[in-house]
Amino acid sequence: MDLHGGNIYKLKRENGVELLDYSSNINPLGVPESFKKAVIENFETLEKYPDIDYVELRQSIADYNGCSIENVVVGNGATEVLFLYMKAVKAKKVLIIAPTFAEYERAAKAAGRDVKFFPLSKDFSLNENLLMDFITDEDIVVMCNPNNPTGKFQDLEKIERIADFLENRNKKLFIDEAFIEFVDGWKEKTAFLLKHKNIFILRALTKFFALPGVRLGYGLTFDEVILNEIRDIREPWSVNGVAEIAGKTMLLDNLYIHETEAWIKKEKIQFYEELKSLKGIEVTPTETNFILIKLLNDDAKSFRKKMIENGVLVRDASNFMFLDESYIRLAIKDRKKNEQVLKALKKVLPE
Amino acid sequence: MDLHGGNIYKLKRENGVELLDYSSNINPLGVPESFKKAVIENFETLEKYPDIDYVELRQSIADYNGCSIENVVVGNGATEVLFLYMKAVKAKKVLIIAPTFAEYERAAKAAGRDVKFFPLSKDFSLNENLLMDFITDEDIVVMCNPNNPTGKFQDLEKIERIADFLENRNKKLFIDEAFIEFVDGWKEKTAFLLKHKNIFILRALTKFFALPGVRLGYGLTFDEVILNEIRDIREPWSVNGVAEIAGKTMLLDNLYIHETEAWIKKEKIQFYEELKSLKGIEVTPTETNFILIKLLNDDAKSFRKKMIENGVLVRDASNFMFLDESYIRLAIKDRKKNEQVLKALKKVLPE
Numbered sequence: 001m002d003l004h005g006g007n008i009y010k011l012k013r014e015n016g017v018e019l020l021d022y023s024s025n026i027n028p029l030g031v032p033e034s035f036k037k038a039v040i041e042n043f044e045t046l047e048k049y050p051d052i053d054y055v056e057l058r059q060s061i062a063d064y065n066g067c068s069i070e071n072v073v074v075g076n077g078a079t080e081v082l083f084l085y086m087k088a089v090k091a092k093k094v095l096i097i098a099p100t101f102a103e104y105e106r107a108a109k110a111a112g113r114d115v116k117f118f119p120l121s122k123d124f125s126l127n128e129n130l131l132m133d134f135i136t137d138e139d140i141v142v143m144c145n146p147n148n149p150t151g152k153f154q155d156l157e158k159i160e161r162i163a164d165f166l167e168n169r170n171k172k173l174f175i176d177e178a179f180i181e182f183v184d185g186w187k188e189k190t191a192f193l194l195k196h197k198n199i200f201i202l203r204a205l206t207k208f209f210a211l212p213g214v215r216l217g218y219g220l221t222f223d224e225v226i227l228n229e230i231r232d233i234r235e236p237w238s239v240n241g242v243a244e245i246a247g248k249t250m251l252l253d254n255l256y257i258h259e260t261e262a263w264i265k266k267e268k269i270q271f272y273e274e275l276k277s278l279k280g281i282e283v284t285p286t287e288t289n290f291i292l293i294k295l296l297n298d299d300a301k302s303f304r305k306k307m308i309e310n311g312v313l314v315r316d317a318s319n320f321m322f323l324d325e326s327y328i329r330l331a332i333k334d335r336k337k338n339e340q341v342l343k344a345l346k347k348v349l350p351e
Numbered sequence: 352m353d354l355h356g357g358n359i360y361k362l363k364r365e366n367g368v369e370l371l372d373y374s375s376n377i378n379p380l381g382v383p384e385s386f387k388k389a390v391i392e393n394f395e396t397l398e399k400y401p402d403i404d405y406v407e408l409r410q411s412i413a414d415y416n417g418c419s420i421e422n423v424v425v426g427n428g429a430t431e432v433l434f435l436y437m438k439a440v441k442a443k444k445v446l447i448i449a450p451t452f453a454e455y456e457r458a459a460k461a462a463g464r465d466v467k468f469f470p471l472s473k474d475f476s477l478n479e480n481l482l483m484d485f486i487t488d489e490d491i492v493v494m495c496n497p498n499n500p501t502g503k504f505q506d507l508e509k510i511e512r513i514a515d516f517l518e519n520r521n522k523k524l525f526i527d528e529a530f531i532e533f534v535d536g537w538k539e540k541t542a543f544l545l546k547h548k549n550i551f552i553l554r555a556l557t558k559f560f561a562l563p564g565v566r567l568g569y570g571l572t573f574d575e576v577i578l579n580e581i582r583d584i585r586e587p588w589s590v591n592g593v594a595e596i597a598g599k600t601m602l603l604d605n606l607y608i609h610e611t612e613a614w615i616k617k618e619k620i621q622f623y624e625e626l627k628s629l630k631g632i633e634v635t636p637t638e639t640n641f642i643l644i645k646l647l648n649d650d651a652k653s654f655r656k657k658m659i660e661n662g663v664l665v666r667d668a669s670n671f672m673f674l675d676e677s678y679i680r681l682a683i684k685d686r687k688k689n690e691q692v693l694k695a696l697k698k699v700l701p702e
Contacts, residue, residue: 009402024400031394040391043382046564049375051360076427076566079586103587110584213397213592215427233461235430236454241564242593 008313019308021331022341023315025148025179025290027210028333029263032256035211038249039242046241054239057247061205061218064251065192071220073230074247076238078178078204078217079103085174085200085219086111088229091139097126099320100144101176108142119322124150124284124292128158132165141166144176145191146183149317149329151286153183156193163196171198172223178204182264182288197222206243208260209250216243263334264289271338275330278342280349289332292317297350299325310344359664370659372682373692374666376499376530376641378561379684380614383607386562389600390593397592405590408598412556412569415602416543422571424581425598427589429529429555429568430454436525436551436570437462439580442490448477450671451495452527459493470673475501475635475643479509483516492517495527496542497534500668500680502637504534507544514547522549523574529555533615533639548573557594559611560601567594614685615640622689626681629693631700640683643668648701650676661695 008021051057058072065072075081086094086107094108098117108115118134121127124147135141141162146153163173173196180186180203192201201220206212216239221227250256268286275283275291282294295303300316307314317327332338359372402408409423416423426432437445437458445459449468459466469485472478475498486492492513497504514524524547531537531554543552552571557563567590572578601607619637626634626642633645646654651667658665668678683689 007403008399009406010404013406021399026398030398036391036394039394040387043387043390047377047381047561048359048372049563050566052358053361055360055364076589076591079588083586210398212400212588213595215401215588215591235434237430237563237566238427240427240566240591240593242591244564 011308011313017311019313020311020337020340021313022333023313023329023331024212025207025288025331026212027208027260027289028337029256029260030210032209032211032250032253034249034253034256035209035246038245042245045245048241050237050239050241050244052236054244057239057244060248060251065220067192067220070227071222073219073221073227074239075217075219075234076240076243077206077212077215078176078202080238081202081217081219082176083107083110084230084234085202085226086113087233088226089140089172091172093138094140094142095135095138096321097131097141097143097147099124099149099322100142101148102320104142104144104174104176105321117321120147120150120152124152126152126154126158128162131162135166135169135171138171140172140174142174142176144178146179146286146288148179149290149292149315149320149323149327150284151288151290151292152284153189153287156189156191159191160194163191163194163199167196167198173199174202175199176202178202178207179288179290181208181260182268184261184265184287192220195222199223200226205247205250209246209256211246211250214243214246215240216247264332267332267335267338270335271332274338274342275345278345278349279351286332291330291332293328293330295326295328300328301325303328303348306348307344310347312341312344362659362664368662370664371662371688371691372664373684374664374680374682375563376558376639376682377563378559378611378640379688380607380611381561383560383562383601383604385600385604385607386560386597389596393596396596399592401588401590401592401595403587405595408590408595411599411602416571418543418571421578422573424570424572424578425590426568426570426585427591427594428557428563428566429527429553431589432553432568432570433527434458434461435581435585436553436577437464438584439577440491440523442523444489444491446486446489446492448482448492448494448498450475450500450673451493452499453671455493455495455525455527468672471498471501471503475503477503477505477509479513482513486517486520486522489522491523491525493525493527495529497530497637497639499530500641500643500666500671500674500678501635502639502641502643503635504540504638507540507542510542511545514542514545514550518547518549524550525553526550527553529553529558530639530641532559532611533619535612535616535638543571546573550574551577556598556601560597560607562597562601565594565597566591567598615683618683618686618689621686622683625689625693626696629696629700630702637683642681642683644679644681646677646679651679652676654679654699657699658695661698663692663695
């Protein structure tokens with residue numbers, strides 16, 4: 001399995017070098033100090049099994065999202081929540097809006113669902129009228145917002161139209177908002193505000209807080225049937241005690257949150273503009289912390305190899321449904337690293 | 352769910368008091384210093400996704416068990432490895448030797464297997480001739496060794512006879528050795544030494560090292576078919592980065608290992624003898640870090656309540672298959688705590 005298109009460990013084992021990893025989209029501000037402090041002060045909580053109901057953790061997440069603890073399910077990374085949802089939901093057919101993250105398909109198929117894809121428009125925008133015309137007997141529509149790998153974000157009005165349409169037909173909408181906290185003013189833009197019973201929101205707590213190793217994801221929904229079903233089928237204690245500590249402290253770390261917001265607001269414009277000025281590539285405007293790039297004179301495989309030779313690991317995006325071998329994806333990191341990547345790009349791209 | 356018979360978090364929320372938790376069987380020596388140090392020095396590794404192949408972690412476990420990395424699968428606690436095995440294995444019927452840990456049945460049923468039980472003898476010994484006579488069309492035999500909740504340990508000769516018998520009939524043997532490290536001289540007694548292809552060994556790394564909150568379990572086997580199948584169906588990154596750190600450091604912490612071995616060797620005899628001298632109970636000899644007790648004049652529910660009133664949480668063992676309401680289970684902890692428990696027992700039991 002090489003799900004990030006860049007298994008940095010395998011590359012390190014094979015080449016013996018550390019690469020600048022622009023294939024995975026993690027906050028470059030690094031591990032929050034508040035988290036380190038909390039772990040050091042709470043080592044002894046790891047001597048017990050985690051709370052099987054995760055009451056305090058779910059309360060922190062509920063407070064962060066202005067909802068009740070009843071609306072929150074937690075998982076061992078967003079991955080577990082996704083797989084649980086696909087198993088829990090009563091559905092035969094799943095429609096995935098693509099190109100997008102490949103795990104939705106894997107999870108749906110692992111749960112025995114049939115999968116179909118609805119293609120985004122050529123510029124990766126979502127035409128909701130076409131989508132609604134397209135839908136027939138699918139039970140769930142799956143979308144990622146902002147979308148991985150395109151970086152495009154759908155506004156609340158559009159989501160509401162789709163959710164209403166699906167609700168009237170007794171269908172569901174699954175929205176992966178793993179990257180929404182990198183969107184400017186996201187708290188006014190999340191689909192959770194709609195409070196639709198047929199919507200399930202997936203979040204990955206540890207991307208924004210630079211702790212993917214800690215494994216903490218959660219789901220938000222007003223759908224009691226799904227909530228009960230997930231409670232019934234989940235394996236006990238799947239969320240580890242360090243993830244519990246992380247969730248209970250980081251969501252209150254306003255300094256870290258503000259610094260991250262300030263960094264991404266500035267850098268996503270600056271890095272985009274710098275990339276746009278380069279020849280040989282076409283850059284997709286982004287609302288989050290990664291950028292989809294079309295290579296005009298090269299293919300992703302050869303380009304990725306050249307970039308590795310220049311110390312940078314990029315994401316070959318050719319294996320995303322509906323993309324071809326001309327696409328790569330770049331993370332957005334801090335100024336210094338982004339400049340190193342620009343330097344490498346200038347070497348690899350034609351003058 | 353109240354799988355430990357004592358949800359200490361729920362009890363604390365309801366009663367507002369901290370109890371001495373003798374319902375869960377964790378090393379009382381607490382979090383190893385080597386682990387704390389390693390976490391503090393490696394916080395930044397949590398900024399990356401874990402190695403999806405867990406090469407270094409599996410190598411540490413392989414070294415600890417004197418085998419090759421190929422024979423090791425890791426999971427988010429022993430629970431995940433158990434559920435993966437039950438899904439991965441080609442089997443219709445599972446035979447569980449009982450009374451034992453309830454999760455084998457849950458995992459087998461979650462994977463759509465039929466479950467049957469083989470009863471241990473009256474003194475909780477395992478009569479392997481009766482077992483072999485009993486087996487008909489079952490595809491897997493599941494046992495826990497040392498057994499939870501009886502504390503009994505089956506020797507290698509007996510396991511070998513059973514494994515041979517099953518191998519000749521193209522059947523498998525699943526052995527949960529979660530508590531084996533508390534058995535004196537366990538390295539010469541583990542069924543992994545048999546190298547039978549049809550054996551799968553489950554281990555829970557974080558019980559012996561007092562870190563159940565960290566979630567790290569593993570499986571050992573020479574069965575390549577199962578190994579490949581598990582690799583195919585597992586969810587990516589299920590083992591968190593802190594568990595990786597734990598596995599890579601604790602297994603080398605010989606001081607902690609020796610101290611734990613010295614504690615349990617002494618305390619399991621002393622606590623057993625002290626309990627045996629009490630009236631109103633019958634104590635099962637144990638080879639591990641917990642003790643099964645039969646109440647002669649009380650039922651488990653009322654006894655558990657009285658013990659809570661005296662500050663101690665015991666495991667009501669009446670819901671184990673083939674046990675009745677006269678059984679409770681006690682953990683073995685350090686001298687000071689064991690003495691507190693003895694004091695509480697003397698108050699609750701008849702003179």
